[in-house]
Amino acid sequence: MNRSTGKKSYEGRSITVTFEAGRCRHAAECVRGLPEVFDTGRRPWITPDAADAERLVDVVRRCPSGALQYERVDGGEPPAQPPRRHDHE
Numbered sequence: 001m002n003r004s005t006g007k008k009s010y011e012g013r014s015i016t017v018t019f020e021a022g023r024c025r026h027a028a029e030c031v032r033g034l035p036e037v038f039d040t041g042r043r044p045w046i047t048p049d050a051a052d053a054e055r056l057v058d059v060v061r062r063c064p065s066g067a068l069q070y071e072r073v074d075g076g077e078p079p080a081q082p083p084r085r086h087d088h089e
């Protein structure tokens with residue numbers, strides 16, 4: 001069985017999306033979320049520039065398996081940390 005988890009990079013102008021096929025669970029969150037960027041019938045199947053960087057980040061974060069990740073290359077916000085809450089009232 002080929003268990004390659006080779007990570008591929010798809011470079012866009014402001015974001016590079018990486019995809020690890022070995023982790024993908026085919027939940028299709030990406031394809032449903034942004035069909036203009038994620039199109040499995042096309043090669044390359046990810047075109048990061050086809051959508052707004054913010055929307056792309058949003059969909060990449062929704063990937064349930066962690067197969068998709070991103071890196072901002074435009075000096076924008078770093079990968080988001082969950083907002084910290086200080087509820088000490």
Ligand code: SF4
Pocket residue numbers: 023024025026027028029030031062063064065066067068
């Ligand atoms: S959202 Fe993640 S797990 Fe689902 S198909 Fe896309 S890459 Fe694969």
